[in-house]
Amino acid sequence: MTIPVAMTVNGKPASGKVEARTLLVQFLREHLGMTGTHVGCDTSQCGACVVHVDGRSVKSCTMLAVQAEGAKVMTIEGLAESAEKLHPMQEAFRENHALQCGFCTPGMVMSAIDMVKRHNYQLDEATVRRELEGNLCRCTGYHNIVKAILAAAPAMKSAGV
């Protein structure tokens, strides 16, 4: 049985027909072809699938597509203004070598942006490390990711994003 579903993804209307059991991440990747959001563990542990739903970071492998009906979804694809102008968080990840294989990066970036905004652009290292509890990186380690997030917080504030 299919159900029509409609939401806003990265500012544009997106709709489709899904099964009740279709996960939000499946809808994004398989129906909309937006493969920037990754599936790492599929058990809500790793955070590779983090997207924003109505401004909050969520694990899109643990939410049904139908639960996002009418919601505003933001994915990694919606962050950069253009290929030349990245979001300050993406830029900070590049500058600080905060990725190696890159698999966890989309989720890290989405969690990081939510974290910076919730803490009103003011973070210390301990807070960043605690806030990254829901995101796993298995190659770079967390050191440069933490550095990037701390660097991005003031950059986001001055860019007004």
Add this chain to the structure above:
Amino acid sequence: MYDFHYHRPKTLADAVNLLKGKDEARPMSGGMTLIPTLKQRLARPSDVVDLGGIKELAGIKVEGNNVVIGGMTRHADVASSADVKSAIPALAYLAEHIGDPQVRNRGTIGGSIANNDPAADYPGAVVGLNATVTTNTGKHTADSFFKGLFETALSDGELVTSVSFPKAEKAAYMKFPNPASRYAMVGVFVAKTAGGVRVAVTGAGPCVFRVKAMEDALAKNFSSDAIKDIKVPADGLNSDIHASAEYRAHLVNVMARRAVDAANK
């Protein structure tokens, strides 16, 4: 995941009606346990009734001496609520330490206590503060609500609408989290309220439980020294790859003393 019929009612009454008469219907609040359970095909509901669209179930208000939290209130909202932080800081602290930020953005208090996972944090606060659980059909005291492993006093089709927590004179929650999942291997909620002292332990046994001997000792002298020699027996406690029953029994005493010290700060 097996497929199911999905419903998203806008009112509590509609939700109750949808659940009625369907043997295999399941309510879903935040879905942080139900969706992983469905993925593993450990459950096969015919219908899932999503409570996420019911506005009347979410929200926090202070009513006299109580903080009343709607069943669909997300952990993140309890953790960041100015009302909760000022009335019962230990409750905000507990909510802030459930799972990870993404789980806290979805998971709800009603879902957590209705599921009654032995390692969940909220049952500790509900029993520790002697909260009252309100449902669409009535009220439950904290001590009568949690029945056993994943078992509560809720009947079929009965939904948690709110939980009312009395303000505490002193309270604190300390947990030893599983390093991977952040579930409580042992969590102890200690509270001194107008109704007396309570010590509620979650994570250690099949279901949240109170430690009467600690409560009596703390009622006389609310200091960690007063309970340092009070041990809980390991018999019947959880034992798994993360911790043996003996280790959990030991942690109960350690976490209880830390909670008392934190409550006294």
